[in-house]
Each structure stands twice: as C-alpha cells, then as structure tokens.
Amino acid sequence: MLILTLRSFAQHTSTETENHSEEFIQTFDSLLYSNELDKAYYLLSEESGGLLGEEMYSDRYFSFLYKKMKELYKKGNYIESISVARDFISKYNKSDTLLAYTYTYLANSYYRFDDFDIALDCYFTAKQIHNKDKRYKEVAKIVSNIGLIYFKLKNYERALSCYDESNHIFLDHGLSPYPYNYNQLGRINIRLENYDQAALYLDSAKSLAIAQRNKNEEFYSTRSMGLNLYTQERYAEAIPYYEAALAGYRSINARDHALDCIEQLALINIQLKNYDQAISLCEKHLPTAYNTNNLRHVVSMSEIMYDALVAQGNYKEAVYIHQNFQQAKDSIEIRQEESNKYKVQMRLEAEKRANENELLKEQKKVNEETIRAQNILLYSIGIGLLLVVIIALIIYRSYLINKQLSAKIQLQSDRLKQLDEAKSRFFANISHDLRTPLTLIMGGIEQVLKSEDMLLTDKAERQLKTGLLNGERIIHLTNEINELIKLEDGKLVIHRQYIDLDKMLKLFVKMFDSMAELKGIHLSYSKSIFEGAPIAHIDPTQFEKVLFNLITNALKHTQKDDSVTVALNKEDENLIVSVIDSGEGIPEQNLPYIFERYYQSPDTTFKTQEGFGIGLALVKEIINKHEAAILVKSKLGEGSEFMITIHQELVNEDQITQLPHLEYSDKTRGLFRELDEAESDSKPVINLNRRVSNTKPTILIVEDHPEVREFIQAIVETRYHVLTAPNGQRALKVLDKEAVDLIITDLMMPWFDGFELLEKLKESDKLKKIPALVLSARTSEEDKTKVLSQGVNDFLCKPFKPNELLQRIENLLDKKEIWNNNNEGALFINNQQTLDEIEQSLLKKVEQLVLDKIDDPTLSIHYLADHIAVSERKFYRMIKKMTNGTPFEFIKEVRMQYASRILKEKNVSSASEVAKSIGMNNVSHFNTQFKKRFGKSPMDYK
Numbered sequence: 001m002l003i004l005t006l007r008s009f010a011q012h013t014s015t016e017t018e019n020h021s022e023e024f025i026q027t028f029d030s031l032l033y034s035n036e037l038d039k040a041y042y043l044l045s046e047e048s049g050g051l052l053g054e055e056m057y058s059d060r061y062f063s064f065l066y067k068k069m070k071e072l073y074k075k076g077n078y079i080e081s082i083s084v085a086r087d088f089i090s091k092y093n094k095s096d097t098l099l100a101y102t103y104t105y106l107a108n109s110y111y112r113f114d115d116f117d118i119a120l121d122c123y124f125t126a127k128q129i130h131n132k133d134k135r136y137k138e139v140a141k142i143v144s145n146i147g148l149i150y151f152k153l154k155n156y157e158r159a160l161s162c163y164d165e166s167n168h169i170f171l172d173h174g175l176s177p178y179p180y181n182y183n184q185l186g187r188i189n190i191r192l193e194n195y196d197q198a199a200l201y202l203d204s205a206k207s208l209a210i211a212q213r214n215k216n217e218e219f220y221s222t223r224s225m226g227l228n229l230y231t232q233e234r235y236a237e238a239i240p241y242y243e244a245a246l247a248g249y250r251s252i253n254a255r256d257h258a259l260d261c262i263e264q265l266a267l268i269n270i271q272l273k274n275y276d277q278a279i280s281l282c283e284k285h286l287p288t289a290y291n292t293n294n295l296r297h298v299v300s301m302s303e304i305m306y307d308a309l310v311a312q313g314n315y316k317e318a319v320y321i322h323q324n325f326q327q328a329k330d331s332i333e334i335r336q337e338e339s340n341k342y343k344v345q346m347r348l349e350a351e352k353r354a355n356e357n358e359l360l361k362e363q364k365k366v367n368e369e370t371i372r373a374q375n376i377l378l379y380s381i382g383i384g385l386l387l388v389v390i391i392a393l394i395i396y397r398s399y400l401i402n403k404q405l406s407a408k409i410q411l412q413s414d415r416l417k418q419l420d421e422a423k424s425r426f427f428a429n430i431s432h433d434l435r436t437p438l439t440l441i442m443g444g445i446e447q448v449l450k451s452e453d454m455l456l457t458d459k460a461e462r463q464l465k466t467g468l469l470n471g472e473r474i475i476h477l478t479n480e481i482n483e484l485i486k487l488e489d490g491k492l493v494i495h496r497q498y499i500d501l502d503k504m505l506k507l508f509v510k511m512f513d514s515m516a517e518l519k520g521i522h523l524s525y526s527k528s529i530f531e532g533a534p535i536a537h538i539d540p541t542q543f544e545k546v547l548f549n550l551i552t553n554a555l556k557h558t559q560k561d562d563s564v565t566v567a568l569n570k571e572d573e574n575l576i577v578s579v580i581d582s583g584e585g586i587p588e589q590n591l592p593y594i595f596e597r598y599y600q601s602p603d604t605t606f607k608t609q610e611g612f613g614i615g616l617a618l619v620k621e622i623i624n625k626h627e628a629a630i631l632v633k634s635k636l637g638e639g640s641e642f643m644i645t646i647h648q649e650l651v652n653e654d655q656i657t658q659l660p661h662l663e664y665s666d667k668t669r670g671l672f673r674e675l676d677e678a679e680s681d682s683k684p685v686i687n688l689n690r691r692v693s694n695t696k697p698t699i700l701i702v703e704d705h706p707e708v709r710e711f712i713q714a715i716v717e718t719r720y721h722v723l724t725a726p727n728g729q730r731a732l733k734v735l736d737k738e739a740v741d742l743i744i745t746d747l748m749m750p751w752f753d754g755f756e757l758l759e760k761l762k763e764s765d766k767l768k769k770i771p772a773l774v775l776s777a778r779t780s781e782e783d784k785t786k787v788l789s790q791g792v793n794d795f796l797c798k799p800f801k802p803n804e805l806l807q808r809i810e811n812l813l814d815k816k817e818i819w820n821n822n823n824e825g826a827l828f829i830n831n832q833q834t835l836d837e838i839e840q841s842l843l844k845k846v847e848q849l850v851l852d853k854i855d856d857p858t859l860s861i862h863y864l865a866d867h868i869a870v871s872e873r874k875f876y877r878m879i880k881k882m883t884n885g886t887p888f889e890f891i892k893e894v895r896m897q898y899a900s901r902i903l904k905e906k907n908v909s910s911a912s913e914v915a916k917s918i919g920m921n922n923v924s925h926f927n928t929q930f931k932k933r934f935g936k937s938p939m940d941y942k
Contacts, residue, residue, distance in 0.1 A: 143162050204857050206222065497540060499535070523566075588634075
C-alpha cells in the first residue's frame with residue numbers, strides 16, 4: 001500500500017507539483033521518524049520524480065544518508081554503502097565531523113575490497129578534517145587504520161611509523177592509549193623476527209586492554225603472544241597462551257576467533273607429533289564450523305586432520321578426509337565466484353547511480369550556464385576590447401624591457417670578453433716578465449756550478465742543481481701558457497703532415513712503459529682490426545702534446561694495480577683514439593668545465609698535486625685546430641675515458657711522413673720525472689737517518705714532493721733524528737713501527753692527504769698525543785683558519801725560512817705536555833675520559849627516568865627521549881652507542897635488575913607481585929625473561 005502511495009507522486013500533473021512536493025516531504029519525514037530507512041531511500045532514489053529540490057538538501061537529509069550508509073556497512077553491503085557515501089559527499093557543502101566520518105566509512109568499505117589506494121585517499125581526507133577541528137582521538141584512530149593498510153601491503157617500516165604516530169597522538173593529548181596499536185606493533189615485530197620487542201609490545205597491549213576492559217584486544221594480545229612463541233618454534237610454551245585466548249573468545253561468543261585458536265593448537269600438536277591430540281581437536285570442533293557455515297575453517301581443520309593421518313600412516317582415513325575437505329573447498333570457490341559476481345553487479349549498479357547523479361548535476365550546470373550566457377555575452381565585447389588594449393600595452397612594455405635586457409646582456413658579454421682577454425694578457429705578461437729574473441737566477445746558478453774556482457760540497461751542489469731544474473720547470477710552464485694564448489688568438493700555425501697513428505701510439509706506450517711499471521700500473525695498447533691504414537692529417541709536434549697530456553694525466557690519477565689503456569679504433573670514416581684509465585674518476589658536476597683554461601676541480605683539493613689548469617685546455621685548443629673532436633666519459637671511483645675523433649685519410653705510402661723523435665715528450669718527462677714517478681714497493685717505505693744517540697727527538701716528515709721532502713730533511717736533521725714518508729698511508733706504517741715526537745706534514749698529497757692522516761691520528765689512542773706542524777703552500781686566511789680550527793698545533797706557509805721552521809719545532813716540543821692537557825680544542829687532546837663522564841651522566845639520567853616509571857607498562861621510548869630533549873632517532877643512536885643494545889633492551893635490563901633487587905631486599909610472596917612492581921602484568925612472560933637473564937626462576941633466585 002505504501003509503495004502505491006509513493007508511486008502516486010510521479011503521476012501528478014505539473015499544476016499540482018507544489019502540493020505533492022509538500023506531501024513528498026511529509027512522507028519522507030515520517031519514514032525517517034519510524035526508522036524505515038530502506039523505504040525512505042527507495043523514495044529518494046526512485047520515486048521522487050524531481051520533487052526534491054535544493055531546499056531539501058538540509059541537515060535531516062544528510063543525517064538520513066549518513067545513517068543509511070552506516071546501516072549498509074554494518075550489514076556487509078559495502079558496495080551500496082560506497083554508493084550512498086559518494087552521494088553524500090557529492091552534495092554536502094560543509095567540512096565538518098559528519099563529512100569526516102563519511103570519508104572514514106567510505107575508506108573502510110574500499111578496504112574490504114582491497115582498493116587500498118582509494119582507501120588511503122579517503123583516510124587522509126578524514127584525518128585532515130578531524131585534525132583541523134582538533135579531534136585528536138579520531139585522528140589517532142585513522143592513523144592506526146592507515147598503518148593497517150601498510151601492514152597488509154607488507155610495508156612494515158611505514159606501518160610501524162603509523163602506529164608510533166598514533167600512540168604519540170594519544171599520549172600527547174592525554175588520551176587513553178589504544179591497545180590495538182600495541183598489538184599491531186607486536187605482530188609486525190614478529191614478522192620482522194624482533195621477538196623480544198614483540199613481547200614487550202604485546203605485554204603492554206594486554207595490560208592496557210585489561211585496564212580498559214577491552215576483551216577483544218585482551219584475548220587478541222594473548223593469542224599474539226602464542227604466535228610469537230610459535231614463530232620461534234617454542235611450541236610447548238605457546239600452548240597455554242592459545243588455550244587462554246580460546247577460553248576468552250568462548251566467553252564472549254567470538255566463534256571465528258575461537259576456531260582460529262583451535263586450528264593453531266592443532267598445528268602445534270602436529271609440530272609436537274601429538275597426532276591423536278590434533279585429530280581429536282579438529283573432530284571435536286569441525287561440526288561447529290559446519291553449523292556456522294564457516295567453510296574456511298572446515299577446509300583448514302580437514303587439512304590438519306589429513307596431515308596428521310598421513311603422518312600416522314592411516315591413509316584410508318586420510319583419503320576419506322581429503323574427499324570431504326575437497327568438497328568444502330569446491331563450495332568455497334563456488335561461493336567466492338558468486339560473491340565476485342555479486343560484487344561486480346553491485347559495482348555496476350553503483351556506477352549507474354553515480355552516472356545518473358552526474359547527469360543530473362550536468363543538466364543543472366547546463367541550465368545555469370544558459371542563464372549566465374546572455375549576461376556574459378553583454379560584457380564580452382567590452383571586455384574583449386579592453387583586453388586587446390591591455391595586451392597591446394603589455395607587448396609594447398615587453399618589447400622595451402627585452403630591448404633593455406638585450407643591451408645589458410650584450411654589455412655584460414663584452415665585459416666578460418674583455419675580462420677574459422685581460423686575464424690572458426695578464427698570464428702572457430707574467431710569463432714574459434718571469435723570464436728576466438729566471439735568466440739571472442738560472443744563469444748565476446749555472447756559472448757557480450761550472451766554476452772551477454769554487455769548491456762545493458755534495459749537498460750544496462745538489463741543492464743548486466735542484467734550483468736550476470725547478471727554474472727550467474717554470475720556463476716550461478710559461479711556454480705552455482704562451483702557446484695556449486697563441487692558439488686562442490689564432491696566431492699559432494699548424495704544420496700538418498700525414499702520420500701513422502698506430503706507430504705514434506705504440507711509441508708513446510713504449511716511452512711510458514717504465515714509468516707505469518715503476519708505479520705498479522698496467523699500461524697497454526689496443527688496436528682493433530679495420531680497413532685501411534690509420535693515417536691522420538695532423539701536426540705531429542702539436543698532437544704529441546695532446547697525447548702526452550692525456551697519458552700523463554691518466555698515470556697521475558691511477559694507483560698501483562690500476563690500468564691505463566691506449567686504444568685505436570675506427571667508426572665510419574673516423575679514427576678514434578682513446579685513453580682509458582681505471583683510476584679515481586672525475587665528479588659528474590665537474591665534467592663540463594675540465595677543458596676550460598686554468599680550471600681546477602674543487603673536489604680533488606688536497607688529493608692530488610696542484611696544477612695550473614693548462615694541460616687539458618691546451619689539448620682542447622689543439623684538437624679544435626685540427627678540426628677534430630674530443631669527448632670525456634667518467635664515473636667517480638671507476639675511472640675516465642678521453643676519446644679523440646679525427647678523420648681517417650686515404651693516401652699513398654710515399655705521402656706518409658716518418659714519425660719524428662718525440663722531443664717535447666722526452667724533454668718534459670725529463671723535467672718532471674722525479675715528481676711523476678712515485679716510489680715503488682721495492683724501495684724502502686721510509687728513509688731513516690739512523691740514531692746515534694738516544695737523546696735527540698724524532699721528527700717524521702710527510703711530503704709527496706721528493707725535492708721539498710729532501711730540503712726539509714736537510715734542515716731538520718741538523719738537530720733531530722728524521723723519518724720521512726711520501727704520503728699519509730706510508731706515514732701510518734712508519735708510526736706503527738717507530739716512536740715519533742713530532743709530525744711535519746703537507747696537506748696536498750696524492751690519494752691519502754694530510755687531512756686524512758690527521759683524522760687517522762685522532763682515532764688512535766696511541767698517536768693522538770703527537771703534536772703536528774702543517775707545512776702548506778695554501779696561504780689564505782681561510783685555509784689557515786680551517787686547518788687550525790681542526791686542532792692542528794701549528795701552521796707554516798711555503799716558502800718558509802729554515803730558522804723559523806726549527807724554532808717552531810722547538811716550541812712545539814717544549815710545550816708538548818702543556819697543550820695536550822689544556823687545549824680542549826686540540827685535535828689530539830686525550831679527552832676520552834671527559835667524554836666517558838658525560839655519557840655516564842646521561843645514561844644515569846635515562847636509568848632514573850625508567851626507575852621513576854618502573855611499574856608503568858606503557859613506558860615508551862617517546863617518553864624517555866622527550867624528557868632528555870632529543871628526538872627518538874637520536875635517542876636510539878645514543879643508547880645503542882653507550883650500551884651496545886637497543887632502548888627496549890635497556891629498559892628490559894633496568895626492569896630485570898630492579899626485580900633482582902626486590903627479590904634480594906624485600907619479603908615478597910610471589911613472582912606475580914614482583915612482575916607487577918616492574919610493569920609486567922604477564923607473570924609467565926616475566927618468569928621466562930627473568931630465568932633467561934639470571935639463570936633461575938624468580939622464586940628460586942630469592
């Protein structure tokens with residue numbers, strides 16, 4: 001009768017719409033009042049005939065939708081619940097509690113269908129609304145739900161983070177903790193095999209659940225404790241927990257959970273080979289599963305019985321059982337298939353409703369747009385004209401601004417060009433002006449060396465020859481600068497000849513073979529097979545400079561056992577010359593700049609010998625002059641590859657020029673031979689000026705430049721015993737065998753620089769008291785401050801006066817005892833005792849915090865970290881460093897020690913009393929942990 005009354009609304013004429021609308025509202029209200037939600041919803045969705053206008057979207061309407069959505073969700077009609085929730089959200093124009101709860105139910109429904117992405121979006125929206133309105137309890141619950149999704153997705157790290165965040169929200173706002181969170185934290189730690197942490201969380205969860213009278217969570221905690229032991233294969237210990245959980249679930253008539261416990265007990269009996277007990281459990285409770293139509297448990301119990309019968313050899317019964325649970329599995333599959341069909345059907349219906357709602361909304365929009373269109377049209381022409389004027393003004397203004405910017409950019413470009421030219425002129429002038437004083441210096445030295453009237457000691461003659469050699473090196477560098485500037489200005493003439501690159505590369509590899517062998521580097525040449533002779537039209541003298549720079553760079557930036565390969569290949573009509581090394585490599589951010597003039601990579605400061613940034617710039621200019629190309633590939637720590645691409649020439653044999661002697665390479669190698677060739681393993685690690693007396697202090701000189709090292713040694717050995725090392729690595733070997741009173745070290749050394757040496761010394765209890773004097777060519781105030789701020793005892797710039805060096809050494813040796821005891825900023829101060837005192841004080845404070853809340857089962861890391869004013873992450877690291885264990889292990893240890901003291905000093909009657917006094921309500925767990933720690937049960941210990 002009611003349905004006929006409802007249908008009558010759709011049959012009225014348009015003239016009666018207003019009266020019927022009032023009748024519709026009255027009928028709708030009466031249905032709401034009588035709680036007949038299904039009929040009210042049917043009236044809204046099918047029979048309103050458009051009678052429900054904007055004015056009906058009132059609080060009572062949305063209250064009805066929300067109530068209907070909740071009812072559908074609780075009945076398990078998740079698809080319909082989603083449809084109603086979507087309808088609610090599409091029409092509701094407020095951001096309040098009702099909307100947040102609707103999003104929560106919508107997320108719960110999507111979670112049931114494993115649509116985790118949509119569920120997360122809905123949870124985050126609900127969280128934002130609750131957070132804005134300071135409903136922190138709801139925020140904490142939603143964060144916990146988000147953690148459950150991550151748990152399902154096996155993203156345990158995110159899940160742990162969510163549950164910790166939820167707990168913090170509860171605690172920070174004075175709310176009762178959520179036992180479910182602690183249960184989930186326990187479950188996750190079981191998955192992660194952190195069984196002790198899991199036990200602590202589950203113990204806390206159970207205590208909270210009991211305090212809050214939350215039976216479900218209490219029994220879930222007990223069951224999870226059993227799972228913790230079961231996972232550790234401690235089957236006998238797990239049985240009491242599952243039996244206790246089973247009894248609890250029966251008391252609240254939670255059949256599904258009770259059946260879960262029974263299954264787990266049966267599985268434990270299988271593991272313990274109590275097959276009869278396992279079969280008996282399943283036989284006893286299988287009818288319950290059948291009666292409740294719980295096919296999942298029917299199948300599981302049947303499978304357990306099957307396994308037990310097979311283990312006993314009772315195959316006939318096993319086959320019978322297998323047939324029965326196979327039928328149940330088939331029923332589950334049929335039911336699942338029907339459920340899936342139902343879900344698909346409901347999804348289609350929900351989409352249909354959503355589409356209908358969208359169509360109605362679109363129609364409404366069209367009507368509104370039609371009404372507005374006429375008004376908009378009236379303004380369109382005027383606004384259009386105004387826009388045309390504004391656009392014209394903007395374009396004109398942009399034109400003026402661009403013109404000004406172009407002029408400014410051109411001015412800056414000209415200025416940069418002038419600065420670049422000025423820089424080149426400056427270097428050209430410097431290189432020119434250096435020649436006059438160098439001529440006088442070198443000429444005077446040569447005259448002294450050749451004079452037969454002067455009698456020179458061997459030491460004086462060696463020092464003069466060193467000075468002359470370094471003068472020639474400076475002349476060489478000035479020649480390189482002048483040649484680079486000539487190339488840039490286009491003044492250097494290239495004299496091309498047809499050269500066989502194969503012969504030229506073989507000659508280079510042969511020249512550098514001895515140098516590579518001395519450094520322990522494998523140098524090889526590789527040529528692929530290709531058609532035609534490898535002839536290139538090049539200037540042999542200039543191309544020689546290219547190859548010399550690339551190969552020497554490769555050898556310089558590789559260590560012992562690394563390799564350098566010179567390769568010749570062909571690609572199309574071009575020859576490819578490659579120099580490949582397996583050395584230190586070039587940082588990716590520096591690659592675009594390595595061919596620029598005077599560029600030095602900042603990332604290799606203090607790592608390799610300083611250069612002038614000329615070599616690769618010269619290479620690039622020479623390659624460009626030959627209309628060829630050079631490309632570099634490099635990866636830090638793996639090596640570099642420089643590739644030259646040059647056109648292959650097809651010429652007759654008589655046109656090929658015989659390769660001249662490599663004069664440039666031979667001369668340059670002669671100048672820098674002593675600097676480039678490192679000491680081989682066959683040479684002594686150190687040079688020792690053997691002691692003749694036990695009274696002289698011993699000085700260790702660490703310097704990679706052999707001539708500078710020899711110069712410093714000559715000065716120092718007049719008063720002290722001297723040990724030397726070419727780099728930090730060798731210095732550590734010396735210090736391992738020899739007693740040293742003072743270290744003199746350079747900062748910039750290959751592979752193991754001065755800073756790394758100082759850090760290694762700082763880490764050693766044996767070496768950190770040795771004073772250090774740094775000798776460096778880096779003379780800026782910034783560099784001095786950087787060195788001294790790290791605790792180095794003294795700093796002396798190169799060049800230096802011998803007397804000043806000796807005086808500084810004497811001062812450091814005289815004050816060695818004073819600075820080591822008083823200078824707290826010194827790098828080598830023995831401050832471990834002070835550090836230990838600070839750490840012990842901090843650890844004592846944390847221990848006291850634990851003791852203050854020793855009987856609180858909810859004691860958390862967050863509480864401890866907050867009370868010593870550090871983050872939880874930093875607190876974890878501090879405890880790990882000071883105790884070699886986690887904060888959970890520290891808390892457990894304090895509790896166990898406190899329990900031990902109670903048992904010794906107080907008259908206690910039971911282990912339960914002790915357990916409660918240290919915040920552990922699970923007595924059996926306390927007994928287990930105490931026995932594990934002290935080797936005896938609590939009462940035996942007493």
